[in-house]
Amino acid sequence: MGLPQGGGTYARGRIVSGGPIEVVERDFGELALNMGPQHPSTHGVLRLILHLSGETVIKAIPVIGYLHRGVEKLSEHLAYDQLAPIYERDDYLAPTANSNAYVLAVEKLGGIAVPRRAQWLRAFVSEWQRVSSHLVWLGTLGLDLGGALGGGTTLYMYCFREREKILDFLEELTGTRYHTNFNLVGGARYDLDAAMVAKSNALAASVEAALPEFWSMSGGNPIFVERTRNVGVISKDLAMGVGITGPTLRASGIAYDVRTAAPYDAYGELPFTVITRTAGDAESRFQVRMDEIAVSLKLVRTIVEGLPTGPIFTRKPLKNPKATKLPKGEAYAAVESPRGELGFHIVSDGSAKPYRLKINAPSFKNLQIVPHILPGGLVADVVAILGSLDPVLGDVDR
Amino acid sequence: MPAPEIVASLETRFSATPYALGVEIPAVSLLTAVRALRDAHGYRYYVLGTGTEGATSFEVTHAVRNLLSNDTLFVKVVVPKDAPEIDSIAFVYAGAEWQEREIWDLFGVTFNGHPDLRRILMPDEYPGHPLRKSFAMETPWGYRKAEAPTPEAGS
Numbered sequence: 001m002g003l004p005q006g007g008g009t010y011a012r013g014r015i016v017s018g019g020p021i022e023v024v025e026r027d028f029g030e031l032a033l034n035m036g037p038q039h040p041s042t043h044g045v046l047r048l049i050l051h052l053s054g055e056t057v058i059k060a061i062p063v064i065g066y067l068h069r070g071v072e073k074l075s076e077h078l079a080y081d082q083l084a085p086i087y088e089r090d091d092y093l094a095p096t097a098n099s100n101a102y103v104l105a106v107e108k109l110g111g112i113a114v115p116r117r118a119q120w121l122r123a124f125v126s127e128w129q130r131v132s133s134h135l136v137w138l139g140t141l142g143l144d145l146g147g148a149l150g151g152g153t154t155l156y157m158y159c160f161r162e163r164e165k166i167l168d169f170l171e172e173l174t175g176t177r178y179h180t181n182f183n184l185v186g187g188a189r190y191d192l193d194a195a196m197v198a199k200s201n202a203l204a205a206s207v208e209a210a211l212p213e214f215w216s217m218s219g220g221n222p223i224f225v226e227r228t229r230n231v232g233v234i235s236k237d238l239a240m241g242v243g244i245t246g247p248t249l250r251a252s253g254i255a256y257d258v259r260t261a262a263p264y265d266a267y268g269e270l271p272f273t274v275i276t277r278t279a280g281d282a283e284s285r286f287q288v289r290m291d292e293i294a295v296s297l298k299l300v301r302t303i304v305e306g307l308p309t310g311p312i313f314t315r316k317p318l319k320n321p322k323a324t325k326l327p328k329g330e331a332y333a334a335v336e337s338p339r340g341e342l343g344f345h346i347v348s349d350g351s352a353k354p355y356r357l358k359i360n361a362p363s364f365k366n367l368q369i370v371p372h373i374l375p376g377g378l379v380a381d382v383v384a385i386l387g388s389l390d391p392v393l394g395d396v397d398r
Numbered sequence: 399m400p401a402p403e404i405v406a407s408l409e410t411r412f413s414a415t416p417y418a419l420g421v422e423i424p425a426v427s428l429l430t431a432v433r434a435l436r437d438a439h440g441y442r443y444y445v446l447g448t449g450t451e452g453a454t455s456f457e458v459t460h461a462v463r464n465l466l467s468n469d470t471l472f473v474k475v476v477v478p479k480d481a482p483e484i485d486s487i488a489f490v491y492a493g494a495e496w497q498e499r500e501i502w503d504l505f506g507v508t509f510n511g512h513p514d515l516r517r518i519l520m521p522d523e524y525p526g527h528p529l530r531k532s533f534a535m536e537t538p539w540g541y542r543k544a545e546a547p548t549p550e551a552g553s
Contacts, residue, residue, distance in 0.1 A: 065519040072504075073528055077535055240465065243444035243493035254465060256443075261468050330419055332461070332472070345459075347450050356529075358448035368496045397519060 044393030060374035067397040075357040081321040088179040091395035093133040097337035099183040104333035105344035110326045118188040118312040123266040127296040133338035135163040144387040187313030228282040232385035246340020251284035258336040282388035363395035400471040420472030447497030449505040486512035504529035
């Protein structure tokens with residue numbers, strides 16, 4: 001990219017004989033900088049067009065859609081029992097949250113009963129995936145903030161070490177490290193036994209022991225605090241109007257969590273605290289997620305202690321997946337994914353396929369705040385703010 | 399379930415028709431109705447916007463939420479297929495901006511007064527609106543294949 005007409009893009013020092021160094025600030029007009037879609041700190045294929053004046057952002061235009069796979073169109077061509085695994089590919093850091101929201105919407109529309117044990121198991125896997133998703137977020141935030149954190153890679157490696165253990169645990173439970181395919185319409189696919197319960201408790205203790213270490217490398221690091229405090233502040237009014245959700249919303253002082261506001265699965269019976277902060281800056285969003293890791297680790301312990309006995313799937317086994325027909329109507333069901341309210345709005349015409357299915361994706365809504373909060377900040381703040389929003393582009397583009 | 403007194407008030411003021419998730423509102427009173435919902439009834443949080451294709455019309459649905467009473471209300475508007483146009487509510491709820499762009503992109507419903515009505519998920523030059531029922535799954539992409547540079551051009 002060539003320099004704008006009329007000189008360089010930086011302030012020049014000029015020595016005037018005998019006197020001190022005189023710094024001449026010059027206005028070089030507006031520079032449009034393209035960031036992404038292939039950029040390590042955009043967490044996937046997000047593209048930002050930044051209009052800069054010097055190093056200050058004056059306008060930011062996000063461009064999305066690079067990962068659009070037409071999942072909503074595909075939904076209209078598959079039967080209800082075939083669809084749950086497809087949505088696990090949307091938000092690929094917390095796959096079961098997607099299929100959980102989907103099966104809840106189908107169960108709501110069809111009046112399908114779910115055994116109590118299956119509800120608890122769904123919450124169990126969701127909480128483990130919340131921890132693993134937040135660990136990826138923390139590690140990549142460390143990479144984004146780079147040099148402040150010992151090259152950034154240290155925190156990243158430490159987070160991925162713990163996350164690897166969680167993925168190994170999920171592999172032992174479900175046969176898959178990642179897209180666990182855990183949720184079925186009307187129940188769960190895999191069950192916990194006593195050995196797995198012991199392993200879950202040991203794993204929770206191991207991740208819990210690593211948390212102070214993570215804190216000291218991130219929140220306890222003065223440079224980290226300097227880069228995130230008062231950066232990307234989201235006010236309550238803006239948060240509500242744009243409809244941001246999840247930890248991003250709770251960091252702005254609004255204690256809305258789908259798990260308590262509209263309890264699903266086992267969450268109506270599980271006691272836990274909703275973490276909030278009031279400052280609404282990148283540091284608060286960081287603190288909310290860090291505290292949520294601890295809350296989720298407590299929750300998985302509570303769940304295995306109180307796990308009810310009984311079957312995990314009570315529907316009649318299906319000979320043909322296309323046999324499930326839902327009554328005519330509309331339903332909306334949502335879960336609290338690691339990124340916020342993840343909802344499915346299904347319109348049924350009484351056939352075996354959804355007539356129209358809308359995925360209310362949390363990353364899509366959270367990313368919408370970007371043009372509102374980037375202007376006024378520096379280019380270096382852009383990566384800190386994006387990291388603190390935790391967008392997953394598979395979830396944004398669907 | 400939406401609060402009955404809000405639904406009743408919308409019924410009398412805007413001749414809305416209640417349904418399972420909320421109300422269906424005549425297109426002319428959409429803007430006044432969502433303003434009343436936000437300012438008078440406390441529905442300040444924007445949840446989602448979605449479109450559905452019917453036989454002769456499109457349905458555009460916005461969902462808004464009152465965080466204090468924890469009540470979510472769906473507001474549905476019917477848009478005729480031969481003139482798919484509706485008022486934008488992006489100046490009432492900032493969150494509607496992208497959701498309306500998505501509905502324009504995937505269904506081809508125009509939002510009057512929208513600040514920046516461009517495609518959002520599909521490429522800018524994409525022909526057609528993929529979520530319409532007339533758009534077949536097998537519709538080819540319609541892209542030119544990038545031409546491999548010849549050795550002469552590369553040197």
